[in-house]
Amino acid sequence: MFRIKARVPRKVLAMGLPTAWGAMAITYKLVCPLAQQDSIGARVVTSAVFFAVGTGLIVHVRQALLRELRQVREVAGAAQSALIRPLPPRIDGLNVAAAQLSADRSACVGGDLYEVIATEHGVRAVMGDVRGHGIAALSTVAAVLGSFREAVHDEPDLGRVLRRLDRALARHLRERARAEHPASGLEPDTPVAEEFVTVLLLEIGRDGEITALNCGHPWPYLLSGTRVEPLARADPLPPLGPFPLPAELTPSPCGSLLPGDSLVLYTDGVEDARDARGRFFPLQAALIGAVRNGPITPQAILRTLFTAILRHTRGRQGDDIAVLVLRNDRTRLACDPLGARGCEIGGSAAGARPTTTNPQPTNHI
Incomplete structure (x- = not known):
């Protein structure tokens, strides 16, 4: 039961962070006056904001995939250790x-x-x-x-x-x-x-x-x-x-x-x-x-x-x-x-x- 309860906040956190980053980028685009301007400086700032959000999403997804891969390898290693026992x-x-x-x-x-x-x-x-x-x-x-x-x-x-x-x-x-x-x-x-x-x-x-x-x-x-x-x-x-x-x-x-x-x-x-x-x-x-x-x-x-x-x-x-x-x-x-x-x-x-x-x-x- 403890493990099930511990996994729920982890999954919520894993989905919540990308959602929060996406919401911040959309809010910036719709609400911030700077994002509505057509000047070169405003466009550079807007591009930097979206680039930062995109980079954060990629890093987050990569870390999640690496974490899942480590878990799969641990499970596979444990299964093989149970089959081929140390002599x-x-x-x-x-x-x-x-x-x-x-x-x-x-x-x-x-x-x-x-x-x-x-x-x-x-x-x-x-x-x-x-x-x-x-x-x-x-x-x-x-x-x-x-x-x-x-x-x-x-x-x-x-x-x-x-x-x-x-x-x-x-x-x-x-x-x-x-x-x-x-x-x-x-x-x-x-x-x-x-x-x-x-x-x-x-x-x-x-x-x-x-x-x-x-x-x-x-x-x-x-x-x-x-x-x-x-x-x-x-x-x-x-x-x-x-x-x-x-x-x-x-x-x-x-x-x-x-x-x-x-x-x-x-x-x-x-x-x-x-x-x-x-x-x-x-x-x-x-x-x-x-x-x-x-x-x-x-x-x-x-x-x-x-x-x-x-x-x-x-x-x-x-x-x-x-x-x-x-x-x-x-x-x-x-x-x-x-x-x-x-x-x-x-x-x-x-x-x-x-x-x-x-x-x-x-x-x-």
Whole structure:
């Protein structure tokens, strides 16, 4: 009630000021004797009065539009923050950091999505990219993320999680098509056929084993020591939306994420970012440069990447950008003095001394 009452005087003031200025100009023209004269001096004064009133009206309208734009951007930012929640710095022994940058400067929202959730089946992560960007993509982001957050706890198999996401997207597109064309009264056969979402699903077990399902999304990079290489090179499935999923969905084994290793997930806006001469952003080279001086935190990787991208594009990227970094900070038990890759991983054990420890950093760029 207080907010409603507070808005009424603000609206009255917003309409009252232009009305008052217009009334003053008309009153001057009709009543003031100087405005009735035809001399050059009188005409200059009259023109100055009307110019001042017109300038005041333009400034007032501009300020009102800027105020409305700020409110729209705040609402859009709040909506996206509610959809893409800030990730905790640690999830089941994994150090996590993520950030995104929208190409739509007027809305500050994008069509990229990500989430990391610890489940009884392992840590599951999703990285996706909705076609388009801005406020129009938020509803699709909400449909996919909402389905993922439920399915990862309910479904033991990663393939069934992907099918849940596919059904949620199809249902959302059908409902959107009916809302956009309500007069037809018909169920659309191929609703919004040009819409699609690329999706990468990852599952990281307690032993660090990685399995993945990829629907049209770039493969992440695995950072192990100073080595930077793609997690997998297999051809992905088509994006969700235009084509049905195959009958058999078998997650691909992608090796292990051992203590100290990191995964860098990203959307295609990173590699598609161009400089003034049309050259693409060299992501792998940037990651090699980031790890050249030894192990670094996910937060440092984010800062390095976003700084390099903004410098490369001069702040004028053409697509949304999102990066998610997962680093295995679980301890390795001292079962092998050489720290072999097959060594058991865990949090603690009787009589065992962990060979690696890592501090818990904050989750921000």
